[in-house]
Amino acid sequence: MTVGLPHFLALSAIVFCIGVYGMLTRRNAVGVLMSIELMFNAVNITLVAFAHYITPQDVTGQVVAVFTIAVAAAEATVALAIVLLIYQHHKGIDVDNVNIMKW
Amino acid sequence: MVSDFAAVAVFLIVGVGFVLFTLLLSKIFRPSDPNPIKQSTYECGEEPFGPSWIQFNVRFYIFALMFVIFDVEAIFLFPWAIAYQSLGLFAFVEMLIFISILLFGLAYAWKKGLLKWY
Amino acid sequence: MPFDIVQFYADWQTILPECFLLVWACIVTMAAVFSRNSGEGTSTGTYAIWTLIGVLVTAVWVALTPDGTAFGGTFVFDRLAVLFKEIVLGGVLLTVISSIGPVDRMKLHRGEFFGLLLFSAVGMMLMVSATELLLLYIAIELSTVTLFVLAAYRKANRKSAEAGLKYVILGGISSAVLLYGVALLYGMTGSTELAGIRNGIGDLFMASGSFPPGLTMALLLLLAGFGFKLALAPFHMWAPDVYEGAPTPITAYLSVASKAAAVAAFLRVFFVGLESSQTLWVQAVAVLAALAMIVGNVTAIVQSNIKRMLAYSSVAQIGYILVGAVAVNTWGATSMTYYAMAYLFANMGAFICVIAFSNRMGSDEIDDYAALSRRSPTIAVFFSIFLLSLAGIPPTAGFLAKYYVFLAAINNGYLWLVIVGLLTSVIALYYYATVIRKMFFPLDQPEGGFPVSLPLTIALSISCLGVLLLGVFPGPFVDLAQAAAAMLMPGM
Numbered sequence: 001m002t003v004g005l006p007h008f009l010a011l012s013a014i015v016f017c018i019g020v021y022g023m024l025t026r027r028n029a030v031g032v033l034m035s036i037e038l039m040f041n042a043v044n045i046t047l048v049a050f051a052h053y054i055t056p057q058d059v060t061g062q063v064v065a066v067f068t069i070a071v072a073a074a075e076a077t078v079a080l081a082i083v084l085l086i087y088q089h090h091k092g093i094d095v096d097n098v099n100i101m102k103w
Numbered sequence: 104m105v106s107d108f109a110a111v112a113v114f115l116i117v118g119v120g121f122v123l124f125t126l127l128l129s130k131i132f133r134p135s136d137p138n139p140i141k142q143s144t145y146e147c148g149e150e151p152f153g154p155s156w157i158q159f160n161v162r163f164y165i166f167a168l169m170f171v172i173f174d175v176e177a178i179f180l181f182p183w184a185i186a187y188q189s190l191g192l193f194a195f196v197e198m199l200i201f202i203s204i205l206l207f208g209l210a211y212a213w214k215k216g217l218l219k220w221y
Numbered sequence: 222m223p224f225d226i227v228q229f230y231a232d233w234q235t236i237l238p239e240c241f242l243l244v245w246a247c248i249v250t251m252a253a254v255f256s257r258n259s260g261e262g263t264s265t266g267t268y269a270i271w272t273l274i275g276v277l278v279t280a281v282w283v284a285l286t287p288d289g290t291a292f293g294g295t296f297v298f299d300r301l302a303v304l305f306k307e308i309v310l311g312g313v314l315l316t317v318i319s320s321i322g323p324v325d326r327m328k329l330h331r332g333e334f335f336g337l338l339l340f341s342a343v344g345m346m347l348m349v350s351a352t353e354l355l356l357l358y359i360a361i362e363l364s365t366v367t368l369f370v371l372a373a374y375r376k377a378n379r380k381s382a383e384a385g386l387k388y389v390i391l392g393g394i395s396s397a398v399l400l401y402g403v404a405l406l407y408g409m410t411g412s413t414e415l416a417g418i419r420n421g422i423g424d425l426f427m428a429s430g431s432f433p434p435g436l437t438m439a440l441l442l443l444l445a446g447f448g449f450k451l452a453l454a455p456f457h458m459w460a461p462d463v464y465e466g467a468p469t470p471i472t473a474y475l476s477v478a479s480k481a482a483a484v485a486a487f488l489r490v491f492f493v494g495l496e497s498s499q500t501l502w503v504q505a506v507a508v509l510a511a512l513a514m515i516v517g518n519v520t521a522i523v524q525s526n527i528k529r530m531l532a533y534s535s536v537a538q539i540g541y542i543l544v545g546a547v548a549v550n551t552w553g554a555t556s557m558t559y560y561a562m563a564y565l566f567a568n569m570g571a572f573i574c575v576i577a578f579s580n581r582m583g584s585d586e587i588d589d590y591a592a593l594s595r596r597s598p599t600i601a602v603f604f605s606i607f608l609l610s611l612a613g614i615p616p617t618a619g620f621l622a623k624y625y626v627f628l629a630a631i632n633n634g635y636l637w638l639v640i641v642g643l644l645t646s647v648i649a650l651y652y653y654a655t656v657i658r659k660m661f662f663p664l665d666q667p668e669g670g671f672p673v674s675l676p677l678t679i680a681l682s683i684s685c686l687g688v689l690l691l692g693v694f695p696g697p698f699v700d701l702a703q704a705a706a707a708m709l710m711p712g713m
Contacts, residue, residue, distance in 0.1 A: 003108075009408075016401060019397070023390075023394060029386065029390075032390055033390070033393070036394060036397060039394070039397035039401070040396075040400070042401070043400045046401065046404040046405065046408065047404045047407065050404065050407055050408035054407075054408055054411050060355075060407070060412070060413055061407060064355045064403075064404075064407070064413065066179070066182065068358075068400060069175060069178055070175055070178055070179065071362045071396075073174075073176075074175075074362070075362065075366055075369075075389075075392075075393055076171065077168045077171050077172050078366050078370055078389060079369070079389045080167075081168060082369065082373050082382070082385040082386050084164055085376060085382045085385065086382050086383070086386050088382075090379075095386070095390075098386055098387075099383075100379060100383060101383060101384075207251070210251075211250065211251065211254060214254045214255060215254060
């Protein structure tokens with residue numbers, strides 16, 4: 001069996017779905033953020049796989065992946081800072097408790 | 104292609120198997136005689152106190168956040184450094200601009216006193 | 222690669238306004254920390270004035286810059302870009318003026334507030350010019366990541382922190398979904414540039430006579446991503462909480478500028494890049510628009526907090542804008558652009574009234590607006606005009622804007638969507654009118670009136686002038702919108 005493009009796409013789809021599942025079920029804010037990172041990394045797998053198999057002559061997909069990593073890091077930093085702020089208010093980072101506003 | 108992966112798989116199986124085998128072997132042969140002093144955590148000869156799941160000082164997080172930013176931005180430096188010879192002056196200037204933007208962030212954090220440990 | 226000075230100049234000329242604003246944002250931010258007393262001694266007004274100077278210079282610069290494409294066609298400066306850049310800058314301008322009061326009450330980081338606002342404006346300006354999906358993605362991130370921080374800016378306030386958390390989580394998910402769509406699109410067409418994607422989709426169709434399922438998947442993910450960014454109906458759950466918790470000027474900015482920029486990006490991606498595959502997405506957009514109008518307007522009725530009510534109302538407003546998107550032609554784009562202009566002034570004005578009210582009363586509850594016409598006739602009258610414009614009553618801008626989008630939809634055979642739009646407009650009129658009735662028909666005589674500060678009066682007057690001008694003399698503005706829309710489809 002040779003590993004080809006469909007395998008990479010399947011892998012990334014699975015990782016993306018795990019991310020979505022984790023995002024929906026995690027109660028810990030940091031867990032939710034980790035799930036979101038998982039989703040970003042799934043996208044990176046797709047991008048690099050496409051760059052390798054679809055456009056071997058140029059590196060667009062890889063460049064996009066590099067930028068995604070950097071942007072995701074910036075976003076994660078801001079997210080963690082906000083989680084820290086939530087911790088100071090709620091003495092915990094359980095997202096179920098962060099619900100003063102509803103409807 | 105297949106044989107390449109087969110070699111990796113054999114290597115993995117042998118590696119994991121060896122660890123499990125030695126653990127199992129020592130489990131079988133060693134005498135089991137637990138007592139409180141033996142089971143306590145070893146902290147370089149210090150008397151251990153408190154659980155390890157303590158709250159870390161919030162400053163660790165601030166430093167970690169800053170580290171993440173500057174660490175990940177280095178991702179742009181590696182491709183640039185590898186292709187430096189062919190990119191020339193223009194890319195060099197661009198990278199200088201990029202690094203000066205990062206320096207701007209560092210200067211901000213410095214001036215705000217985020218690099219100090221009170 | 223030889224260095225070409227002419228090309229270099231042509232490239233950078235188109236992006237210089239953004240560069241200037243970026244540098245200006247850095248200066249404002251640094252001034253906040255490097256001035257004496259770490260900036261805490263500098264008055265909020267000083268920061269605001271310097272920020273305004275930067276915004277105004279950029280606005281003039283944008284207006285004077287000639288059209289052109291740059292950086293290998295990934296960045297385009299055309300009439301559409303100019304118009305939406307001016308809309309974004311107008312939004313920033315009004316936000317800065319109206320945030321003097323709220324920011325003044327913050328003890329810390331007052332200068333950075335304006336700096337972050339400018340950074341986010343730079344992101345939006347790049348967003349409306351991007352014709353390459355990576356650039357578009359980075360621009361979107363630049364504008365939203367700064368808005369995450371701004372939403373959580375009242376650090377001592379639990380609601381603000383909660384707004385920040387909800388926004389950052391939902392924003393992160395939407396970025397991931399959008400990016401997955403981009404990745405699949407790249408895989409299908411082999412390009413991230415809109416022109417390349419357009420050709421790639423054409424080739425796909427030529428090859429097999431139908432679209433591959435992967436393309437449908439990519440389009441759905443892109444739509445969901447844009448749906449999150451625009452707060453369309455099934456993806457709007459973050460909007461009310463974020464709008465309520467964020468500082469009110471940021472709420473206003475979020476609801477106007479970021480949405481206008483997202484509409485421009487939507488126009489470029491869907492009307493240009495994905496135009497040939499419109500059979501796949503037009504139906505979905507129609508359903509999303511209908512859902513947004515219904516959910517937004519119906520839920521707005523039961524709100525007791527004015528910011529929440531306006532949040533749901535702006536969900537509905539985006540629904541109305543997207544009604545124009547079912548007409549994938551110049552008319553559709555023109556009507557959407559015109560709607561974006563009308564929405565800028567009306568929604569911004571409404572939020573400025575909320576700011577003026579809460580500056581004095583410290584409350585955002587609709588019940589507290591009772592008898593406002595006795596306390597402050599100025600706010601009451603302005604607020605009524607803005608609400609009527611949002612409802613779409615002539616002679617305000619909202620009426621013509623709704624008329625144009627509905628006309629575009631009817632001409633493309635979407636009568637059911639227009640009927641949904643008209644019915645929900647009636648619902649919208651009901652809850653807007655409830656607020657107006659509360660302001661003008663008091664049951665009891667309230668104690669003491671209050672004046673409106675000069676900056677807020679100026680901001681209100683600008684918004685009101687905009688609403689009335691767009692409503693009474695639409696000619697030049699329609700021409701502007703048409704010129705902008707013509708950029709999308711040079712063939713038509």
